Amino acid sequence: MGKVGGGRRVETYDAKLGEDVARAQQGDEAAFAAAFRLVQPRLLGYLRGLVGDDAEDVASDAWLEIVRDLGRFRGDGAGFRAWTACIARNRAIDHLRRLRSRPRGTLIEQDPMELPARQNTAAEALETISTVRAVALITALPHRQAEAVLLRTVIGLDGPAAARVLGRRPGAVRAATHRGLRRLGKHLATLGRSRVTDSDSRALGEGDDRTDPEVPWTPVTSRARRGGPRCGPPSRT
Template sequence: MVRADESLDAAFEAARAGDEHAFVKLWRVLQPPLLRYLTVRGNDSPEDLAAETWLQVVRDLKRFDGGLAEFRAWLFTVARNRAIDHGRARAARPAVPVAEPPSTEVMASAEVVVMNQVSTESALALVATLPPEQAELVMLRVVAGLEVADVAHIVGKKPGTVRVGVHRALKALARELSDQETQEVT
């Protein structure tokens, strides 16, 4: 994992200097967790929000001051703000019924045993059963792999609150998964 992070660090620095190939590498690594995060937030167009997020990143990357860890936190902060703005704009417009959007296939996270036991689609559905605040914490901390301090900064909470929220959310997910397995057996 250290080699991958070093390689990504190098790609980040090169992308910041204007290397398009390095930016593509960053995008390939960070796009899947970004899409998962936006999908679980309940956005009806996660791909569009991700594209808007990356456009802002491209515009502002040369002015960005920080390393790769700060960049990841910034990327998810931009995405969160885009999603909030999109939600506000959607709430201001009258609802028009539309067909159900096609499901987006995303890679499953290997960081949590709960997530390893179910398919990606089931995992996203399981996380979506959490209260929105807890689902967001799980997506940022576990799926996106951000540090507690970065998640705390993004959501505007104290690190201890984030740790407790993630712990409670994961316990709830484990309980829900156990209940589902028990129902399947009986």
């Protein structure tokens, strides 16, 4: 996966994205296209972790909603990443509800965005393997851990933003991320092989978080109302 080099790249990325979004809200089509190019690869990566090969279709549905509601968005580049991830997740929930299943195996073509420096240790567990293998292992984690790790490493959200997307407490998301990456780190230390096997996925999925009192388990399709949690635009600070 991509080398994590600190927060400077993230700040530059978000500054450019924020400028493009602001201009797009004023009707600048070129700016919207630029924002799309910045967000779409990581959004597809996240969706592949949720819906597998149907990610392109779900992303198209998400962008229709993003375009529709763009004028109501209030936030910066980081806020836009969180907002679009929330919309994409809701469309994935709708899609999976229709399918009545949740795929586990996925592929991803893009490297994840670098995380801020304070998250370097969390990302180290994924640095030693290829992107495809990493996401295959992430999606084999217990569900809540997998979603938290995907949001942190693929979309590049910080803890509070990931918690808003998931509709959970920040502490619960931090715990799920920590447990997921710790599980990955321990498992990767024992691999020493050139490919991920079915037994790797089974090992990572054992002892899932349904029985964890600190991280109560609910499936991704469990929210009753259409679209899951509301994706309210974050306020500028």
